[in-house]
Structures are given as structure tokens and as C-alpha cells.
Amino acid sequence: MNKILVLVVVTLVIAVGVSAFALTSSNTDVFTSIIQEPVVLEGKISILDTNPFSAPLTIAQSMKVAQPAPNVTIGDDGKIYVLYQDTVNEQTNIFLKTSTDNGESFSDPVRVNLLDNNVALDGRVAPTIQLGDDGEVYVTWANSRYEPNMFMGNYRQLVFTQSFNDGKSFEPSIIIGAEELHSGKYFQHMSVDDHGGIHMAWLDGPAKMNSTGYMEKDKSRDSGVKYTQSLDGGMTFETTKLIDADACPCCNVQTAADGEGNVYISWRKVFGSGDTQVRDMVVASSTDSGKTFSGPVKIHDDGFQFKGCVHVGAPMAIDSEGTLHVAWYTGATERQGMYYATSTDNGQSFSDPMPILTGDWVPPQRIFITVDNTDTVWLTWEDATGLSTNEEVWRYGDTQALIFTAQVIDGELIRSNSPINLSDAKSLTNIDSDNGLVSIVWTETDNSIKISTAEN
Structure with a gap:
């Protein structure tokens, strides 16, 4: 398998816990699987000695x-929005800066x-920021x-707010599903x-x-992936719906949506x-703007046997032709690492996986993806x-790493051997593109919060 020779390192913060979920699961429903072996596309990988990104700038x-x-x-006008958390006097709040x-510089x-x-405050799940067309x-x-009585003593809810003046101020927030039966919500994403x-x-x-006035797990209802949508900004x-139990x-849930009625959840x-359970990445798709969803489709039949959590998901992006692009991590025997694949049939099947980072031991790590205005894929x-303090334990620990990038252009992976960060990173949390x-x-x-930008 293809293996990067540069041995580098990353830090991930494991913050306070999540609401109750058992680490075991019932037998699965019917699912679709596209069974294929990962391939090393030696003739389609180029290596760059440098990277196209600017020197890191401190945001906070x-x-x-x-x-x-x-x-x-x-934004489609090239304005950059950075969202971050900060804790002062034991109070955590969210802040927005723009450029x-x-x-090159950012607002107050x-x-x-x-x-x-x-x-x-959680290092595994970034607050999500998205834009509307009219300054939202x-x-x-x-x-x-x-x-x-909840797992790790925490009960979480999803909070949503919006700005109608391009982020100069924000409206009072609402709680998602506040009128429904109680449930903890976490590892969220929004598109x-x-x-x-x-x-x-x-x-x-x-x-x-x-009876004591505290929350406890409700075993009479299914845990799993849930979804909701708003059609009025x-x-x-809408009432939340269960996608999969x-x-x-x-592990992080991810979403993607386009203008043709396609909505994806991974x-x-x-x-x-038990000990032989498999934990592989899947995608459910909707072609009617989220009214109904398909059953889960395996991105690849990795066969990752593991009774536990690795705290990483499968980010997705959609190009101008409607192709779905996805990247993910697996710890499966003989194919540990990160991979990239595409779907050209609305998530019904996926291409052979392209290896991004593989090796005999690749600890759980994050990968993110975006598609720019020329349909170039950025990873x-x-x-x-080789340097993870996780050894061979499948969960995040106090590790450190460098951050690398690659582009996929016409099916060719162009990978940089130079990291974008100058010192050790704690948590890589997103990449986005628009307007070049x-x-x-x-x-x-x-x-410190860092940002690095490239012009495509």
C-alpha cells in the first residue's frame, strides 16, 4: 500500500463527554455494499516539494x-469567516472573525x-458555520x-442561531427539537x-x-443518526427523523447538499x-431535498472490526456536475489509513478508494475535503x-501532528510534502473554498487559532 515517508505528528483535545450511548449495537438492517479492494494509483500520484498555502496567521x-x-x-465574494471558541473565567463562548x-487580516x-x-467546549466537534445568499x-x-445519570455526566442539546447582517450581530438562539421528547444531541453537522x-x-x-428530577437514558427509544431541515432560513x-439506529x-456525522434536491448524510x-462487529462509513442520500432518504450505502467494504469509537467521520463535498466527493479514515487490517472516493449516481455506489495516507499503523486522524469553483478537490x-501516543489503542489520545494537503485534478492526486503548519497542531477542523x-x-x-489560505 502507498505509505507517506514523512513521519509527523498531531494533538487532539478530548473534551468533556457526550450523552449516553451504549458501545454495542443490535444487528443491522439491510444495507448496500460496494465490495472492492483499495487500489494504489501509483501512476496518478504527484508529489510537490512545497505547498500553495500562505504562512499561518493567528486568528486568536x-x-x-x-x-x-x-x-x-x-462566501462567493471571497470573504472568509472564521468561527472559534474561547474560554475566559471558566465561561466558553463562540466568536466570529472575518477577512x-x-x-491577510481579520476583523474584531x-x-x-x-x-x-x-x-x-469540545475538540472533536467544531461549531458549524454556513452562509445564505442575502447576508445570512x-x-x-x-x-x-x-x-x-448521563454518560460522563453531560446532557447536550443543539443550539442554532442566525445573523441577517453578514455576521455583524446574531439573533437569539433556538434549541433544535425543543418541543420533542428529550434526547442528547452531539457530533452534529449542518449544510x-x-x-x-x-x-x-x-x-x-x-x-x-x-423521579429525582434528573435525566437518564431512555431505553424505550432508538439511539442513532437523526436529521432535520429548515425551509424558512x-x-x-421540521420534526426530527431517525435515519439509522x-x-x-x-464518530462525527457529516452532511452535504446541492441545488438539485440532493442531500447526503455520512x-x-x-x-x-460483540467483538466481531464492523464499523464502516456509510452514506444515506435524498433526491427530494431531505423528505426521504435511501438506506445506508457503504462507501467501501473496509471491514473495520472494532468495538469502540475512533471519533472521526467522513466529510463530503459536491462539485458543479453533481459528483459527490468523500474522504474517510479506517483502521481495518491491511488497509489502515485515509482514503478518498467519489459517487456519480447520487450515493448509490462509490468509486475505488484512492489512498491518501496508509501504513502498517495509522492512528485515527482527521481528514477534510472541499471542492473549489474550478471543481478541483482539496484535501x-x-x-x-509513527509518533502517536495512542500506540495501538483505537481512540484519540494526547498526540501531535503536522497538517498536509493535496489536490485531486482530473483523477490525479497532487500531494504536498510540506506541511502548512510551522509547529505541532492540536486539532485540524475544516477546509473550505470559494471565489478562488x-x-x-x-x-x-x-x-492559538491558525488559518492558512491559498489562491487557486
């Missing part, structure tokens, strides 16, 4: 408290959440409150389609109030039970190969 700095999981999005000069911060400390800025995140429809998915853990959201309980699905990932720009954000070990 905290000397005492980690600032995990920033996020970035770019109109290709990431605008606080997003109006309620103090209404944010769960949409943000969603999870909050947390102490519930002693906005070309018509302004807002699509949101997450891992859901049903809960109920017990986030003023209201056999999901890995702490997650790590549990197949089987960025953490590389901790591509930006990547991450957190450094000195608790």
Missing part, C-alpha cells in the same frame, strides 16, 4: 485555556451566542449541562443548499426525566455485535503516523 490566542475546533467558510483581503471578534457560557450567517453548536434550505444531522441519544425546523456512538455504521489531513480561495483552520499546541 489564549494563554491558559485550549481553543479547540475552529471552523471556516468562504475581506484574502486572509463578534460574539455569536447571546447567552453566557451556552457552549460545550447560520451557526449551530452543542451546549452542555451536568446530568449525573445549506443552493436554495437556502438548511440541513442538519447528528447522533441522538434519547433521554427521559426520572432557520425560523422553524445502528451508528457508532461517537456516519460510521455498526454492523453486527487536508493530520499525519501522526481555499482556507484551512486549526489549533496549535500554544492554544
